[in-house]
Amino acid sequence: MSKNLVIVESPAKAKTIEKFLGNDYTVKSCFGHIRDLAKGDEAIDVKNNFLPHYEVSEDKKAIVAELKKLSKEAEVVWLASDEDREGEAISWHLSEVLNLTESKTRRIVFHEITKPAILKAIENPRGIDKNLVDAQQARRVLDRLVGFELSPVLWKKVKANLSAGRVQSVAVRLIVDREREINVFNYSSAFRVIARFNVSGKQMEAELAKRFETEAEALAFLEKCKGATFTIKNLEVKPSEKSPAPPFTTSTLQQEASRKMGYGVSITMSIAQKLYENGFITYMRTDSVNLSELAIGSAQKYITDNFGSKYSRPMRYTTKNDSAQEAHEAIRPTYFENVEVEGTPQEKKLYDLIYKRAIASQMAKAQIEKTIATVSISGLPDQLIATGEVLKFDGFLKVYLESTDDDSEDENSKMLPPLNVGENLQLIHINATERYSRPAPRYTEASLVKKLEELGIGRPSTYAPTISTIQKRGYVVKEDREGKDRKFVTLTLEKNEIGREVKTEKFASEKSKLFPSDIGMIVTDFLTKHFDKIMDFGFTASVEEEFDKIARGQLGWNKMIEKFYGPFHANVINTSETAERQNAERSLGADPESGKTVYVKVGRYGPFAQIGENSDDEKEKPRYASLRAGQLTETITLEEAIDLFRLPRVVGNFETKDIKAAIGRFGPYLVHDSKFISIPKTDDVFAITIERAIELIEGKRISDANKLIKTFAEDEELKILNGRWGPYIALGKENYRLSKTQKVDELTYEKVLEIIKAEGRPAAKTAAKKTSAKKVPAKKTAAKKTAAKKVKK
DNA sequence: CAGTGAGCGAGCTTCCGCTTGACTT
Numbered sequence A: 001m002s003k004n005l006v007i008v009e010s011p012a013k014a015k016t017i018e019k020f021l022g023n024d025y026t027v028k029s030c031f032g033h034i035r036d037l038a039k040g041d042e043a044i045d046v047k048n049n050f051l052p053h054y055e056v057s058e059d060k061k062a063i064v065a066e067l068k069k070l071s072k073e074a075e076v077v078w079l080a081s082d083e084d085r086e087g088e089a090i091s092w093h094l095s096e097v098l099n100l101t102e103s104k105t106r107r108i109v110f111h112e113i114t115k116p117a118i119l120k121a122i123e124n125p126r127g128i129d130k131n132l133v134d135a136q137q138a139r140r141v142l143d144r145l146v147g148f149e150l151s152p153v154l155w156k157k158v159k160a161n162l163s164a165g166r167v168q169s170v171a172v173r174l175i176v177d178r179e180r181e182i183n184v185f186n187y188s189s190a191f192r193v194i195a196r197f198n199v200s201g202k203q204m205e206a207e208l209a210k211r212f213e214t215e216a217e218a219l220a221f222l223e224k225c226k227g228a229t230f231t232i233k234n235l236e237v238k239p240s241e242k243s244p245a246p247p248f249t250t251s252t253l254q255q256e257a258s259r260k261m262g263y264g265v266s267i268t269m270s271i272a273q274k275l276y277e278n279g280f281i282t283y284m285r286t287d288s289v290n291l292s293e294l295a296i297g298s299a300q301k302y303i304t305d306n307f308g309s310k311y312s313r314p315m316r317y318t319t320k321n322d323s324a325q326e327a328h329e330a331i332r333p334t335y336f337e338n339v340e341v342e343g344t345p346q347e348k349k350l351y352d353l354i355y356k357r358a359i360a361s362q363m364a365k366a367q368i369e370k371t372i373a374t375v376s377i378s379g380l381p382d383q384l385i386a387t388g389e390v391l392k393f394d395g396f397l398k399v400y401l402e403s404t405d406d407d408s409e410d411e412n413s414k415m416l417p418p419l420n421v422g423e424n425l426q427l428i429h430i431n432a433t434e435r436y437s438r439p440a441p442r443y444t445e446a447s448l449v450k451k452l453e454e455l456g457i458g459r460p461s462t463y464a465p466t467i468s469t470i471q472k473r474g475y476v477v478k479e480d481r482e483g484k485d486r487k488f489v490t491l492t493l494e495k496n497e498i499g500r501e502v503k504t505e506k507f508a509s510e511k512s513k514l515f516p517s518d519i520g521m522i523v524t525d526f527l528t529k530h531f532d533k534i535m536d537f538g539f540t541a542s543v544e545e546e547f548d549k550i551a552r553g554q555l556g557w558n559k560m561i562e563k564f565y566g567p568f569h570a571n572v573i574n575t576s577e578t579a580e581r582q583n584a585e586r587s588l589g590a591d592p593e594s595g596k597t598v599y600v601k602v603g604r605y606g607p608f609a610q611i612g613e614n615s616d617d618e619k620e621k622p623r624y625a626s627l628r629a630g631q632l633t634e635t636i637t638l639e640e641a642i643d644l645f646r647l648p649r650v651v652g653n654f655e656t657k658d659i660k661a662a663i664g665r666f667g668p669y670l671v672h673d674s675k676f677i678s679i680p681k682t683d684d685v686f687a688i689t690i691e692r693a694i695e696l697i698e699g700k701r702i703s704d705a706n707k708l709i710k711t712f713a714e715d716e717e718l719k720i721l722n723g724r725w726g727p728y729i730a731l732g733k734e735n736y737r738l739s740k741t742q743k744v745d746e747l748t749y750e751k752v753l754e755i756i757k758a759e760g761r762p763a764a765k766t767a768a769k770k771t772s773a774k775k776v777p778a779k780k781t782a783a784k785k786t787a788a789k790k791v792k793k
Numbered sequence B: 001c002a003g004t005g006a007g008c009g010a011g012c013t014t015c016c017g018c019t020t021g022a023c024t025t
Helices: A011-020 A058-073 A083-098 A113-121 A130-157 A168-183 A214-223 A252-259 A265-278 A293-307 A345-361 A445-454 A463-472 A519-532 A540-552 A557-578 A638-644 A690-707 A748-761 A764-775 A783-789
Strands: A005-010 A025-029 A033-039 A054-056 A076-079 A105-107 A189-199 A204-209 A230-242 A366-377 A384-395 A424-436 A476-481 A484-494 A497-507 A512-515 A586-590 A597-603 A606-611 A623-626 A649-654 A657-664 A667-672 A675-678 A706-711 A718-723 A725-732 A735-736
Touching: A011 A025, A011 A597, A025 A058, A033 A083, A033 A130, A076 A083, A083 A130, A105 A690, A105 A735, A130 A189, A130 A204, A130 A519, A130 A540, A168 A445, A168 A463, A168 A512, A189 A214, A189 A484, A214 A424, A214 A484, A230 A384, A252 A345, A252 A463, A265 A345, A265 A463, A293 A597, A293 A606, A293 A706, A345 A718, A424 A690, A424 A735, A445 A512, A463 A476, A476 A497, A476 A606, A519 A586, A519 A597, A540 A557, A586 A764, A606 A638, A638 A667, A638 A706, A638 A748, A657 A690, A667 A690, A675 A690, A690 A706, A690 A718, A718 A748
Parallel strands: A005 A025, A005 A076, A076 A105
Antiparallel strands: A033 A054, A189 A204, A189 A424, A204 A384, A230 A366, A230 A424, A366 A384, A424 A484, A476 A512, A484 A497, A586 A597, A597 A606, A606 A623, A649 A657, A657 A667, A667 A675, A706 A718, A718 A725, A725 A735
């Protein structure tokens, strides 16, 4: 048995480090925290100075037993968990659980997994920093107290199974606040004027510096431009430069993968996890932009060898974020020589992104020459401005261009044709187009992570789980919304005549955006009203300051918790006793048909509308109807609510049974003889005729009849069915895929069993994964081609 | 899978952070 036992957090890390150290060292992983607060409400002894009761987690018992055995046999145990608050606590828990004596234990830390860093760490051991451990205990205890005292208040006042916490509740609040901003947003429009000229065979555009608030003003301007002369009055050439972005942290990786590939944050993390486990990239949960000296050196070598030394610009980035703990390196390829790696298409794509971002961060700035041309208009004081950009030196743009969140109207700078001061331009046309202002955009998963990181809320390891939690609780939904039509006016001056056109555009269409639900809004309002301190965006930052004081030994952790818990707990008790039950009830007005009041509120099965009062009288019973997806009790109008009661509606009678039309969870449907038939998007549920309904029913009968291809005498659960993607095997409720080359006639019972066995899991899942991979928009990842031609501002 | 909208009443839910598999929800 080896003399030294080294314990790190991650097994992949253990494997790497073992190679750096000699035979005298055994390197094991503890897989993160080995102990946590006990499950129930008794985990913290509030009356006894908040004494925490820790338990070894069920899934860690085996590894703890192994570590116990190995540590007994070893002469020295090296605790090499991460150098941050959580890492220090992991080392402390290890020393407690493994009964390590001080003389036998060494605490070591390193920020990068390179041989020199590890060897240097071994030479500089220290003891466990108990102050830092206490800061972690304060963090842990505070989160438990907040979460486990607030959640039950919600069960009592809103709905069962809900949850609240320091991180998740603020995340939901951000989304609720943003939604309301959008709801009350005042759309205003103004006329944007763009002139197009012909300059010795080439075209160029110039924009008026100001916009006109009204159509009349825009029209008056165009009138004055009739017959005017357009002259280049001034040319200004300004050199400028563009710097590469720092290498990825967890948050920036999630943002770019979302913008460039359309991945949700948890997809990105699981792909990155695979790349890490395969040794292709460094650790993917990090808040640091730091690169090891070794990495900087090898990037420099790669860039010089492949692009030339003028492309190399070794750069050490520093983190701006206060809350960063920087226990790891930035996310980078382990070897810059690996331009590509083996793996799934998704893994290859994400690797490519990480690779390019890291290498670009070590490359020279791009040199850009910006030209601003001012165009005067005879007889008018106004001027038009044309801007152009020429890329003088591409630098890092050779490999990578960061994208931005705001999809603002494309102001892609173009090259200008050669121009001279005093030159008269030949006008093609001038457009004055009505443009609308836009509210702040709704959050995507990734832009929410960005916001949370800015506020110092949450950690790299929790961003993705937090986003899942708030969706799982039903506070937030991620979905697409179809845009609405809006009219806008375009005035055009061409050949000295002014034309007017009214066009239609879609606006407010959304793709994979986060929307609050009624419950999300109710819970946010309730918590903000009664627990404003915890819902404050600065709450985490202020407790972090206290944790830092604890870490510096200036404040006892129990003292800090006591100060917080006193008023908090009193507030919990008070709210629990006095606050009313929340159901977001709202009266919308009178139903024009019956004169009864129309309400909306949230019940056990979700939000619904109600006509008439609750009453004991059988005849006076109110009518109910569920709200549809996307409708909120907060914003639904009386008309929309009344509309809900038009369904289900009897379309007519067919084969002695009624056909009813309604809208369910999966959209509009018909029901006839207790069979359900979806109504296609091209039909209107409210207007569908009996003839059309019968046609759909008969169509469904035919496709159902064609569905069954083959049955087996041996097992009546087993069938060959015809589905959307061709024939497949159905066994009970499980489906299995058939290969394309498989001829259905040749399928015997034995053959089918063989296929099922080989598959090992239902075909439906695999198929779903495949399509989702395909759905990802094929946006340009390679900045290579585009970057050489233009630079996006 | 899809309609419901109640209150005689059991026992459950829940936090944030650190790590990966096991596993078909």
